[in-house]
Amino acid sequence: MPFLHKVAPKEVIAGYLPDMTIHYNGATIVARQDPYRFVEFLFRKGSHLGVYMVLAAAAAYAFMAIPALRVKGWAVPSAVVGFTLLVSILDERLQSASGMRTPAIQDVIIDLVGATGGLLIATGTKRWWVNRKGRRENKEQPRGKEG
Numbered sequence: 297m298p299f300l301h302k303v304a305p306k307e308v309i310a311g312y313l314p315d316m317t318i319h320y321n322g323a324t325i326v327a328r329q330d331p332y333r334f335v336e337f338l339f340r341k342g343s344h345l346g347v348y349m350v351l352a353a354a355a356a357y358a359f360m361a362i363p364a365l366r367v368k369g370w371a372v373p374s375a376v377v378g379f380t381l382l383v384s385i386l387d388e389r390l391q392s393a394s395g396m397r398t399p400a401i402q403d404v405i406i407d408l409v410g411a412t413g414g415l416l417i418a419t420g421t422k423r424w425w426v427n428r429k430g431r432r433e434n435k436e437q438p439r440g441k442e443g
Contacts, residue, residue: 300332309335321400344403345410352380352414360422373415380411 300309309331318325318337327334356376365371384407388399 300335306331321398321402341403341406344406345413348380348384348407348410349414349417351383352376352411353418354414355379356415356418357422360418373419376415376418377408377411381408384408384411 310328313327313331313334316327318327318334320337325334325337356372359365359372359375359379365375381404384404387407388401388403391397391399
């Protein structure tokens with residue numbers, strides 16, 4: 297991360313990092329010994345989480361719009377997980393064709409964690425919206441005369 301090299305010395309960044317080591321895809325990253333690499337690793341994997349979270353949320357809203365899927369309890373979550381799993385596996389497969397990138401099953405797992413978060417956010421906001429709309433409609437109904 298050339299930007300970090302310009303902004304802060306290695307020792308300053310290392311002072312803010314936890315004393316931890318990550319073993320990932322055959323590599324070992326020691327946070328305080330190689331802080332630039334550690335921050336870059338967190339940034340890249342955090343991006344995986346975020347992108348797949350957004351992808352899964354968008355897919356969930358799209359699948360929820362299909363009436364045939366809405367009537368079956370696990371159809372939408374299953375479709376979202378299947379879709380994001382397929383995209384993730386294809387992404388890793390494409391990376392294997394590139395000499396600059398290395399595919400990893402761990403990335404698929406990170407992608408699915410992000411997708412699960414996106415699915416939970418989408419279904420939770422959908423449920424909240426429907427409940428909110430229902431409460432609002434109940435308040436607007438005229439009440440009968442009591443007597």
